[in-house]
Amino acid sequence: xxxxxxxxxxxxxxxxxxxxxxxxxxxxxxxxxxxxxxxxxxxxxxxxxxxxxxxxxxxxxxxxxxxxxxxxxxxx
Amino acid sequence: xxxxxxxxxxxxxxxxxxxxxxxxxxxxxxxxxxxxxxxxxxxxxxxxxxxxxxxxxxxxxxxxxxxxxxxxxxxxxxxxxxxxxxxxxxxxxxxxxxxxxxxxxxxxxxxxxxxxxxxxxxxxxxxxxxxxxxxxxxxxxxxxxxxxxxxxxxxxxxxxxxxxxxxxxxxxxxxxxxxxxxxxxxxxxxxxxxxxxxxxxxxxxxxxxxxxxxxxxxxxxxxxxxxxxxxxxxxxxxxxxxxxxxxxxxxxxxxxxxxx
Amino acid sequence: xxxxxxxxxxxxxxxxxxxxxxxxxxxxxxxxxxxxxxxxxxxxxxxxxxxxxxxxxxxxxxxxxxxxxxxxxxxxxxxxxxxxxxxxxxxxxxxxxxxxxxxxxxxxxxxxxxxxxxxxxxxxxxxxxxxxxxxxxxxxxxxxxxxxxxxxxxxxxxxxxxxxxxxxxxxxxxxxxxxxxxxxxxxxxxxxxxxxxxxxxxxxxxxxxxxxxxxxxxxxxxxxxxxxxxxxxxxxxxxxxxxxxxxxxxxxxxxxxxxxxxxxxxxxxxxxxxxxxxxxxxxxxxxxxxxxxxxxxxxxxxxxxxxxxxxxxxxxxxxxxxxxxxxxxxxxxxxxxxxxxxxxxxxxxxxxxxxxxxxxxxxxxxxxxxx
Numbered sequence: 001x002x003x004x005x006x007x008x009x010x011x012x013x014x015x016x017x018x019x020x021x022x023x024x025x026x027x028x029x030x031x032x033x034x035x036x037x038x039x040x041x042x043x044x045x046x047x048x049x050x051x052x053x054x055x056x057x058x059x060x061x062x063x064x065x066x067x068x069x070x071x072x073x074x075x076x
Numbered sequence: 077x078x079x080x081x082x083x084x085x086x087x088x089x090x091x092x093x094x095x096x097x098x099x100x101x102x103x104x105x106x107x108x109x110x111x112x113x114x115x116x117x118x119x120x121x122x123x124x125x126x127x128x129x130x131x132x133x134x135x136x137x138x139x140x141x142x143x144x145x146x147x148x149x150x151x152x153x154x155x156x157x158x159x160x161x162x163x164x165x166x167x168x169x170x171x172x173x174x175x176x177x178x179x180x181x182x183x184x185x186x187x188x189x190x191x192x193x194x195x196x197x198x199x200x201x202x203x204x205x206x207x208x209x210x211x212x213x214x215x216x217x218x219x220x221x222x223x224x225x226x227x228x229x230x231x232x233x234x235x236x237x238x239x240x241x242x243x244x245x246x247x248x249x250x251x252x253x254x255x256x257x258x259x260x261x262x263x264x265x266x267x268x269x270x271x272x273x274x275x276x277x278x279x280x281x282x283x284x285x286x287x288x289x290x291x292x293x294x295x296x297x298x299x300x301x302x303x304x305x306x307x308x309x310x311x312x313x314x315x316x317x318x319x320x321x322x323x324x325x326x327x328x329x330x331x332x333x334x335x336x
Numbered sequence: 337x338x339x340x341x342x343x344x345x346x347x348x349x350x351x352x353x354x355x356x357x358x359x360x361x362x363x364x365x366x367x368x369x370x371x372x373x374x375x376x377x378x379x380x381x382x383x384x385x386x387x388x389x390x391x392x393x394x395x396x397x398x399x400x401x402x403x404x405x406x407x408x409x410x411x412x413x414x415x416x417x418x419x420x421x422x423x424x425x426x427x428x429x430x431x432x433x434x435x436x437x438x439x440x441x442x443x444x445x446x447x448x449x450x451x452x453x454x455x456x457x458x459x460x461x462x463x464x465x466x467x468x469x470x471x472x473x474x475x476x477x478x479x480x481x482x483x484x485x486x487x488x489x490x491x492x493x494x495x496x497x498x499x500x501x502x503x504x505x506x507x508x509x510x511x512x513x514x515x516x517x518x519x520x521x522x523x524x525x526x527x528x529x530x531x532x533x534x535x536x537x538x539x540x541x542x543x544x545x546x547x548x549x550x551x552x553x554x555x556x557x558x559x560x561x562x563x564x565x566x567x568x569x570x571x572x573x574x575x576x577x578x579x580x581x582x583x584x585x586x587x588x589x590x591x592x593x594x595x596x597x598x599x600x601x602x603x604x605x606x607x608x609x610x611x612x613x614x615x616x617x618x619x620x621x622x623x624x625x626x627x628x629x630x631x632x633x634x635x636x637x638x639x640x641x642x643x644x645x646x647x648x649x650x651x652x653x654x655x656x657x658x659x660x661x662x663x664x665x666x667x668x669x670x671x672x673x674x675x676x677x678x679x680x681x682x683x684x685x686x687x688x689x690x691x692x693x694x695x696x697x698x699x700x701x702x703x704x705x706x707x
Binding site: 094145149150171187191 | 359361387393394398401407431537544546
Binding site for chain 1: 078082084085086087088089090091092095099100102103104105106107108109110113264265268269298304305306309
């Protein structure tokens with residue numbers, strides 16, 4: 001069972017280049033049609049469950065707009 | 077919108093302290109932003125940001141100093157390796173790096189970069205190869221591929237009239253003074269990770285006083301290639317890599333053995 | 337004080353070393369190569385930075401880099417090399433950091449030859465590099481004066497955060513004269529607050545010549561120009577001889593001034609009331625002083641080893657007040673004292689209409705003089 005993760009995209013930095021959307025192995029990122037930032041872009045955001053915190057989106061993001069979080073592995 | 081319970085979550089990836097908070101002026105999908113981030117992360121991880129001096133060049137690279145949070149100077153077009161030499165010779169304990177595009181480094185700057193590599197100048201050069209002159213609107217560069225259309229080769233680069241692209245990594249690696257010359261790409265996450273490792277090794281070369289280091293980074297230019305960012309990344313993989321093979325062209329034996 | 341025999345190029349190099357020079361970057365070019373060669377052992381012997389660059393382009397940019405750290409840095413070159421350095425000088429000026437350049441002028445244009453000349457005057461004084469700025473340019477006439485001016489120039493350049501240029505010619509670079517060298521200064525430890533040395537975060541500095549917004553670039557230029565006004569107020573230097581009762585003045589700088597001095601002494605022995613005005617600061621130009629001279633004398637003879645460059649700065653000041661004539665040797669030729677004496681004698685006995693431009697009058701006569 002992969003760890004749960006999540007991302008926070010800085011809406012002001014995102015330029016909707018869609019590299020994160022294309023790179024996400026879980027296909028859980030999309031552009032948010034309900035938001036337009038000051039530059040006129042629809043920023044990326046998590047649209048579905050399933051983020052594993054793998055950070056691939058943050059790695060490809062040219063704006064360093066994405067902060068990635070993940071559950072810590074709890075060992076019994 | 078997915079709302080996650082973040083109480084149990086820890087940060088696993090965030091902006092490096094060695095980056096400023098500035099939003100970049102770059103086009104959407106341009107991999108300059110990736111390169112900056114990698115450099116900043118390496119400087120932070122090696123704890124050398126506080127003694128670093130960057131040399132910005134001319135082109136889209138001119139504003140590097142807005143994004144990497146270290147001392148910076150701005151060089152005339154092509155002259156960054158010479159300025160870096162002056163800096164390093166004046167303050168040898170500093171970490172000096174240049175950030176140059178293809179026109180800057182291997183067209184107008186060909187003299188300076190060959191001389192610096194030949195001297196084994198103890199600096200680090202980060203070389204962004206996106207096969208055109210980006211800042212000025214997409215003209216042919218020494219790195220433009222045969223047949224590639226640009227605003228100054230509208231019928232496609234004709235090698236008979238306009239010559240062949242210059243392969244900077246191969247060229248500079250022939251020099252005795254060059255100690256770490258590699259080519260990487262930034263078109264996907266796997267290659268970006270490798271690029272970061274290479275940038276780390278390049279700065280390790282410098283701090284160990286081992287000579288000249290350069291990382292050539294194949295980069296996208298979605299606007300001037302007239303492509304969407306995702307397609308531009310594919311173009312790097314399909315068209316640029318066959319001409320500019322990724323790999324290690326020169327690695328100092330000590331760096332070869334290094335594990336970080 | 338010990339007087340020693342020194343070759344000009346080596347003397348100015350040693351003077352810079354004693355002024356606390358911390359880095360020298362240069363390139364071989366006749367007739368100043370001895371400076372590079374001297375530095376190549378003297379600087380490393382003292383543990384200071386020396387590098388022969390790949391070209392003058394490389395050298396000026398290495399200077400630009402090192403100057404960004406606030407350390408005392410210089411280069412030296414000759415005329416074809418100064419043309420290559422023009423770009424770098426514009427950048428240094430725009431970044432408002434100090435540096436020193438010694439230009440050992442030779443015959444031109446183009447590759448020219450290696451004989452002495454003064455034909456870099458326009459390039460240095462009127463600013464060959466692009467943009468709105470001025471450079472400080474001093475022109476010594478002896479090896480000793482060169483030593484003294486180079487020694488002082490680092491302080492001057494730093495005071496105004498400008499480029500300091502010492503303009504000599506191949507003869508001063510090559511000749512050997514007795515000099516008294518100045519004392520060795522200690523290398524300063526303080527770092528100017530504007531300098532880069534390696535820093536991150538709030539301590540970091542950015543030294544750039546880019547100001548994207550026109551309002552900012554205008555402000556930067558105005559700031560530099562205001563400092564230039566201070567230079568004009570404080571740094572004008574000019575020397576005069578035999579001017580008290582003179583009704584003719586010879587105005588000449590550098591080696592021309594020195595040769596003219598010999599001619600003037602001979603002329604005085606013949607009873608001609610002629611004196612010498614020798615500008616030492618070419619930029620800032622001693623306009624006020626020359627205006628006062630033009631008020632006093634009837635005739636002015638400008639002597640240069642070029643085709644009349646300082647002449648063009650003197651004409652607007654003096655042409656309505658005195659008869660201005662010109663004598664020059666160009667392409668590496670040097671005037672002999674007796675040539676200048678002949679000009680003084682000829683002028684003494686003659687008045688002509690002010691219509692013709694002095695250069696045209698001279699050119700017409702050069703057919704006979706130069707053959």
